[in-house]
Amino acid sequence: MAIEVIAFTAPALALFAMFVVWPMLKAIQFSLFKWKGFGPLVDFVGLKNYVSVLSNDVFIGALGHNLFIVVASIAIQLPLGIAIALLLNRKMRFQGILRTVVFVPYVLAEVIAGVVWFQLLQPKYGVIDSVLAAIGIQGPAQGFLGTPEYALWTVMVVLTWKYLGLAIILFLAGLQSVPQELDEAAQIDGASWWQTQWHITIPLLGPTLRTWAFLSMVGSLQLFDMVWILTKGGPANATTTMATFLINEGTKRSNYGIAGAASVILFVIALTMALLYQRFILRRDNESTDPKKARR
Amino acid sequence: MKKQILAFAAVASLALSACGGTAPAATGDPTEGATSPGATSAPAQDVTLRWWHNSNTGEGKDYYDKVAADFEAANPGVTVEVSAMQHEDMVTKLEAAWQSGDVPEIYMERGGGELKDKVNAGLVKDISEPSAETIAKLGGNVAGWQIDGKTYGLPFSLGVVGFWYNKDLFTKAGITEAPETWTDMFAAFDKLRAAGIEPISVGAGDKWPAAHYWYYFALRACPSDVLDKAVTSLDFSDQCFITAGEQLEKVVKAQPFNAGFLTTPAQAGPTSASGLLATGKVAMELAGHWEPGVMQGLTEDNLGLGDATGWFAFPQFDGQKGDPTSALGGGDAWAVPEKAPEQAVDFINYLLSDEIQKGFAELDMGLPTNPSASQYVADPALADLLKVRDNAARVQLYFDTAFGTAIGGAMNDAIALMFAGQASPQDIVNATQEAADAEK
Numbered sequence: 150m151a152i153e154v155i156a157f158t159a160p161a162l163a164l165f166a167m168f169v170v171w172p173m174l175k176a177i178q179f180s181l182f183k184w185k186g187f188g189p190l191v192d193f194v195g196l197k198n199y200v201s202v203l204s205n206d207v208f209i210g211a212l213g214h215n216l217f218i219v220v221a222s223i224a225i226q227l228p229l230g231i232a233i234a235l236l237l238n239r240k241m242r243f244q245g246i247l248r249t250v251v252f253v254p255y256v257l258a259e260v261i262a263g264v265v266w267f268q269l270l271q272p273k274y275g276v277i278d279s280v281l282a283a284i285g286i287q288g289p290a291q292g293f294l295g296t297p298e299y300a301l302w303t304v305m306v307v308l309t310w311k312y313l314g315l316a317i318i319l320f321l322a323g324l325q326s327v328p329q330e331l332d333e334a335a336q337i338d339g340a341s342w343w344q345t346q347w348h349i350t351i352p353l354l355g356p357t358l359r360t361w362a363f364l365s366m367v368g369s370l371q372l373f374d375m376v377w378i379l380t381k382g383g384p385a386n387a388t389t390t391m392a393t394f395l396i397n398e399g400t401k402r403s404n405y406g407i408a409g410a411a412s413v414i415l416f417v418i419a420l421t422m423a424l425l426y427q428r429f430i431l432r433r434d435n436e437s438t439d440p441k442k443a444r445r
Numbered sequence: 446m447k448k449q450i451l452a453f454a455a456v457a458s459l460a461l462s463a464c465g466g467t468a469p470a471a472t473g474d475p476t477e478g479a480t481s482p483g484a485t486s487a488p489a490q491d492v493t494l495r496w497w498h499n500s501n502t503g504e505g506k507d508y509y510d511k512v513a514a515d516f517e518a519a520n521p522g523v524t525v526e527v528s529a530m531q532h533e534d535m536v537t538k539l540e541a542a543w544q545s546g547d548v549p550e551i552y553m554e555r556g557g558g559e560l561k562d563k564v565n566a567g568l569v570k571d572i573s574e575p576s577a578e579t580i581a582k583l584g585g586n587v588a589g590w591q592i593d594g595k596t597y598g599l600p601f602s603l604g605v606v607g608f609w610y611n612k613d614l615f616t617k618a619g620i621t622e623a624p625e626t627w628t629d630m631f632a633a634f635d636k637l638r639a640a641g642i643e644p645i646s647v648g649a650g651d652k653w654p655a656a657h658y659w660y661y662f663a664l665r666a667c668p669s670d671v672l673d674k675a676v677t678s679l680d681f682s683d684q685c686f687i688t689a690g691e692q693l694e695k696v697v698k699a700q701p702f703n704a705g706f707l708t709t710p711a712q713a714g715p716t717s718a719s720g721l722l723a724t725g726k727v728a729m730e731l732a733g734h735w736e737p738g739v740m741q742g743l744t745e746d747n748l749g750l751g752d753a754t755g756w757f758a759f760p761q762f763d764g765q766k767g768d769p770t771s772a773l774g775g776g777d778a779w780a781v782p783e784k785a786p787e788q789a790v791d792f793i794n795y796l797l798s799d800e801i802q803k804g805f806a807e808l809d810m811g812l813p814t815n816p817s818a819s820q821y822v823a824d825p826a827l828a829d830l831l832k833v834r835d836n837a838a839r840v841q842l843y844f845d846t847a848f849g850t851a852i853g854g855a856m857n858d859a860i861a862l863m864f865a866g867q868a869s870p871q872d873i874v875n876a877t878q879e880a881a882d883a884e885k
Binding site for chain 2: 187201272274290384
């Protein structure tokens with residue numbers, strides 16, 4: 150038995166060790182040195198890189214932006230996603246087509262979506278500014294992405310467009326597991342459609358919502374592609390995330406030690422938040438799926 | 446793209462000797478000395494030389510393939526393995542190669558701070574001796590690749606930055622002469638805007654195009670010796686660096702830049718800074734010798750601005766202490782890692798020979814550094830630029846290149862903040878000095 154387990158998991162473990170564990174250990178090692186990307190690691194600086202990352206205003210700002218995106222993603226996508234999922238769950242014409250349309254942005258590669266939105270959002274010549282101009286609204290002079298006050302919100306809008314489809318599809322899948330009898334029973338008792346949804350369907354959707362929120366949170370903390378394409382973290386660092394910060398320090402400035410420290414900090418933050426989430430929010434769901442505990 | 450070619454590197458100035466004087470052998474017999482592929486004294490042992498370059502399309506690629514084949518034919522036992530890559534791919538691969546330690550025998554080196562770091566780590570070969578003849582021929586052009594009197598790379602293309610402009614739009618706005626001073630420039634902004642034309646595009650999204658303004662103002666504001674001192678001692682306390690920021694602040698306040706310039710990329714696509722100039726949406730852009738080529742790639746007819754392409758030097762301002770003919774620029778060199786065989790050095794000498802540089806010039810692959818090849822540059826805009834370069838009292842290597850990526854990156858970030866109205870002249874100096882102190 151044990152031999153079989155080892156035999157079957159060995160290839161996966163080997164890959165995991167090579168592509169996950171080893172790079173992580175290297176990143177920790179780099180974070181303790183001043184290193185320019187070539188030559189031997191000789192300049193040991195201890196925790197100095199960590200101090201300089203944590204005292205860097207740009208990094209602190211980036212952390213703030215990540216937390217903003219975590220909160221805003223959930224605050225915007227959760228109600229919108231539930232509403233659209235409930236609507237799409239009703240019997241209607243073109244249901245299949247509508248579901249596909251909603252899901253399309255999620256299927257698009259992030260890079261492609263980013264490039265398209267970048268062009269749409271061009272000031273003056275872009276489609277969005279032209280449409281706004283046609284109805285008498287003038288966009289900001291520097292464009293939505295080029296104005297520090299609007300840039301992060303604009304990125305948020307694009308992210309919502311991109312990821313709402315995933316939320317909806319997950320919620321729709323969750324809705325399939327809500328027993329129809331409950332719905333029918335409630336209707337017989339005289340509950341309206343809204344009452345049924347609010348008191349029965351949504352609570353039963355709980356595990357799905359919590360799992361989605363978890364994915365959303367982890368994704369928001371690691372956000373890179375969309376920001377890099379739309380703004381490269383600018384203007385004036387208004388959209389820098391922890392990931393764009395570390396890429397900038399590493400590949401643009403050759404401060405691989407600083408980048409290493411930033412990546413370790415990002416990892417610790419994401420891990421801590423994930424564990425806390427597991428501990429306090431997902432625990433109920435895990436318990437209920439654990440056959441031993443479910444028996445209680 | 447091409448700017449990135451130049452984007453790292455260097456030590457001090459590339460003080461160029463005014464035309465000619467450096468090259469006694471320049472017009473010599475193309476078959477003599479290092480100009481012949483047969484010039485090597487290589488042992489009979491078989492060696493493979495990997496050569497990474499970025500002339501990956503058209504005639505340039507074919508030319509380099511032929512150059513490699515000729516060298517092989519003249520040097521029995523030597524195989525040249527050519528990898529022609531898209532520029533960014535090459536840079537990325539090279540970075541990874543340095544990290545792993547397995548670098549091709551002939552690679553492109555941008556000099557300056559980055560070269561210095563590699564030299565300090567003992568990774569690049571000192572070619573002062575085996576390339577003495579070529580170095581003498583290149584004269585001052587090679588200065589950016591010299592550290593403590595030793596030479597580590599042979600520049601094959603070296604260009605300068607200035608304002609590229611659309612002659613038709615200037616005429617339309619009633620501007621008859623290219624601006625020589627910033628007073629002229631501000632007047633030009635007014636005239637262009639009155640004619641409904643956006644004056645300048647700048648790819649501040651990529652930061653370095655914005656940073657070039659500050660570099661140029663520093664070059665105009667600072668006497669040569671202050672700049673030389675700054676590069677070696679990393680001391681930015683001279684008042685002229687503040688003056689540079691003050692001048693730039695005035696320009697930013699005049700708002701001559703394209704809408705959305707803070708996120709505009711340098712030269713990727715029709716809405717980039719180069720694209721806006723190429724398609725007649727703005728009147729001018731500050732860029733290097735690569736600009737006509739980039740613009741050609743961004744228009745459907747592959748002509749860029751065509752006959753409407755104009756060029757003028759970065760304007761002067763009252764009270765400047767720098768030399769008025771000085772120019773900002775940079776280039777690409779061939780270099781050889783420490784462990785490479787001696788045939789690799791023979792090969793780069795061959796690449797800089799009169800014969801090879803002549804072909805390089807004829808195909809407009811860049812601005813040749815071997816003075817004997819200058820006359821063969823076919824493109825008129827490039828030929829003009831070559832004169833400016835060769836007559837410059839000083840060609841200052843881009844600061845981000847000169848100071849290396851760590852200091853240069855901090856500098857560029859702070860300058861980009863000034864474009865966003867969020868940094869003062871003092872902030873730029875502080876950010877740069879802070880990064881420089883961390884390097885010491």
